Structures are given as C-alpha cells and as structure tokens.
C-alpha cells in the first residue's frame with residue numbers, strides 16, 4: 082500500500098500550489114506555510130520597494146516580488162498553464178497571447194480554488210527554521226511565526242518552494258565606491274516615472290545605465306526609455322560596438338562597464354564614456370534559504386549561484402526521502418516543470434517511484450557539474466535548463482511512466498525563440514504567430 086506522509090510545503094507561489102495539489106492527490110497530509118497574506122508568490126505585484134534600493138542592508142524589510150508594473154509573461158499562455166488546468170479554464174477577459182501579470186495571479190487563484198488548495202494554506206505564517214529532529218529518523222522540526230506567535234511542529238518531509246527572485250545579485254564595478262550617482266537593483270524597479278528627464282522638475286534621474294540583457298534588463302531599459310533622456314544598456318560582452326537599440330532615439334547598446342569614477346562618469350569597454358545619474362542592476366538573484374539547517378548537507382555556494390548537491394535540481398541525495406525542492410531551475414517552462422517535479426516528489430514519498438542509491442545520485446550531480454565546467458558554462462547557470470528543458474522534463478515524466486511533454490507545446494516553445502531572434506525582443510510578444518495551435522492536445 083502507498084505510504085502517506087505528513088508534509089510541510091513552504092511557499093504558496095506557483096510551485097507550492099501545484100506541489101500541495103500533487104501531494105494531496107497522492108494521499109499525503111499537507112500543510113502549506115505562506116508568509117504573506119495571499120497566494121501567488123512572485124505574481125503578487127507590490128508597488129512598494131525596499132528601503133535600500135540595492136537590497137544590501139541586512140536589516141531592511143524584505144519585499145518578496147520583483148514584478149514591475151508593465152510585465153507581461155515571456156511565454157504564451159499555453160506554456161504558463163498546468164497540464165490539466167489551463168488559462169483557458171480560468172475566466173479571463175483579456176486574450177493576449179502573453180498575459181499581463183495580473184492575469185497570471187488571477188489564474189493562480191482560480192487554480193487554487195478549483196483544487197481547494199486554499200484550505201491547506203496557513204497565511205501570514207513565515208517558516209523561520211527547518212532543522213532535523215535529533216535522533217528522529219530524518220524528520221524535521223518546522224518552526225514558524227505568525228504575528229507574535231511562534232510554533233514548532235514535526236513533519237516527515239519538507240518541500241521547499243520559496244522561489245529565487247528576491248535576494249539581488251549586484252554587479253561588481255571598479256570605482257563604484259566613489260561614484261556619486263544612485264544605484265538600484267531591478268528587484269526594486271516598478272515604474273519608469275522616477276527616471277523622467279531632469280528637465281522636468283518633479284523628477285531626479287535622466288541618464289540611466291541599465292546593466293544586464295536578460296529578460297528584466299531588456300524590458301526595463303525600454304520601459305525607462307519612454308521617459309528618460311538617455312538609457313544605456315550594458316551587456317556582459319566585451320565585443321559590442323556602441324550602437325542604437327531598436328527604433329529608440331535615446332537607447333544605446335554598450336559592452337560591459339570598464340570602470341566608473343568620482344566625477345560621475347561611466348566608461349564602457351567599447352571605449353565610450355557617459356555621465357550618468359543612475360545605474361540600474363538587472364543582474365539576477367541569489368538562492369537563499371535562511372531558515373534551513375542541514376549541518377552542511379545542503380548548501381548554497383558563496384555567490385548564491387547554486388544549491389547542492391541536488392539530484393536533478395530536486396532531491397539532496399543524503400536526505401532524499403525527507404527534503405526536496407521545487408522550482409529551483411531557471412529558463413525553463415516553469416509552471417509545467419514545477420508540476421512534474423511535484424508529481425515526482427509525491428510518488429517518491431509514497432514509495433511508488435524509487436530513487437537511485439545515494440552514491441548514484443551524488444555521482445549524477447558531480448557528473449552534471451563536471452559537464453558544465455568542461456563546456457565552460459559559468460557556475461551561475463548550474464540550474465539553467467535551456468536549451469535542455471525538454472530532455473529534463475521528459476526525463477522526469479519517464480520516472481513516473483508518464484508520456485513526454487506534448488509535441489505541439491515543444492514546437493511552440495522553440496517557435497518563440499525563433500521569433501524573438503527574427504523580430505527582436507521588443508516585439509516578439511506581439512508579432513509571434515503560431516499556426517499549429519490545432520496540434521496542441523491541451
């Protein structure tokens with residue numbers, strides 16, 4: 082008979098919600114801890130920003146979400162759905178292919194209602210410590226705080242679904258200590274208005290350097306270019322020749338920053354120099370699990386780039402039956418990927434699916450890391466799935482003898498990359514056309 086465990090799920094974002102559903106379906110007893118007052122995780126837009134705009138002050142009040150107001154998804158609605166509950170099941174007025182963030186939150190709320198997940202969630206309850214029970218046979222004490230109350234409970238297993246887009250990584254720029262301008266991390270960017278041209282008296286900033294050409298950097302530099310005097314996008318490359326971006330009159334592409342100085346100048350490796358008011362770091366985030374105590378069995382590396390060792394980004398080999406993570410990978414099909422990870426965990430915990438031995442799992446993690454190193458892939462991409470996202474998802478599905486991801490969805494995923502390359506990042510969401518929708522089995 083399948084085993085039923087008492088499982089703590091930490092976080093009620095997309096990963097926590099689908100994990101709770103899968104665990105419950107498999108007959109486990111689930112409690113979801115959510116520190117905020119509502120579900121949705123990153124998809125709950127918060128107009129407030131942190132008091133330290135670079136988020137370096139350890140005593141700051143932490144704001145979870147990094148959403149900016151104009152954000153639309155970078156994948157179409159079909160790839161933002163769960164396997165048996167799609168955006169089309171939810172009641173959505175607006176039918177953009179790439180939904181706005183409000184619609185994603187609405188979708189997640191409808192998903193939670195449909196599967197009665199709300200009943201499992203303890204809102205306003207932050208997990209502050211997860212530690213192994215001494216002599217307790219790999220069970221966990223979960224300490225949580227709600228308002229002034231603190232409580233400790235024992236669980237057979239803990240699934241961590243706390244996201245990884247809250248603790249910023251900031252670029253290391255020679256000379257930055259004496260540079261007189263302002264700095265912000267994209268975690269604290271919401272709207273372009275504060276970047277308006279200095280000539281307009283209400284606003285302070287006008288010449289902005291945006292560092293990083295990931296999705297946030299590419300969106301935000303265009304957002305700010307609608308109001309600022311000049312925006313200069315600095316990418317990691319040392320080879321870019323300074324050039325204008327898209328059809329904007331005031332948006333330039335540059336190489337990496339070489340240094341900044343006390344006069345306010347920013348000098349790029351492409352040889353150009355500008356006098357800037359503000360540097361906006363769109364330089365990514367760190368993994369961080371401040372509540373987790375495993376005596377070093379699972380750790381995050383010094384730069385916050387990688388969590389390990391984790392077998393297939395999910396199970397710490399030494400603690401595989403009592404601790405797991407959902408949502409660690411980046412650059413994948415996040416919702417469907419988290420759903421597969423959750424199904425896998427639920428079936429491993431009930432004993433339906435067996436994991437390899439601890440040694441074999443460790444060897445697999447080492448092999449993964451060695452392959453990245455040999456291919457010259459930086460450590461910060463340890464958990465990046467692209468371009469192997471399909472292999473990863475199909476591999477997990479195979480562990481449960483489930484069919485592979487729908488061929489139409491796979492085709493759709495690659496057609497977006499092709500479209501973005503052909504028409505440019507600024508326009509792909511509106512110009513993308515997929516003529517094989519009929520093929521989808523969703």
Ligand code: FAD
Nearest residue numbers: 092094095096116122123154155207208243244246408415
């Ligand atoms: P989150 O959504 O971050 O949820 C984590 C939850 O855990 C939160 O509710 C938080 O309050 C809770 N929590 C944290 N710590 C504790 C604690 N100690 N105790 C209790 N609760 C806790 N993905 C896409 O698929 N498409 C996109 O277009 C897309 N755009 C993005 C844009 C930006 C700017 C960023 C930063 C990310 C984007 N992502 C996108 C990725 C996004 O993070 C995922 O879609 C998704 O939100 C991950 O879900 P999650 O549940 O793993 O984490």
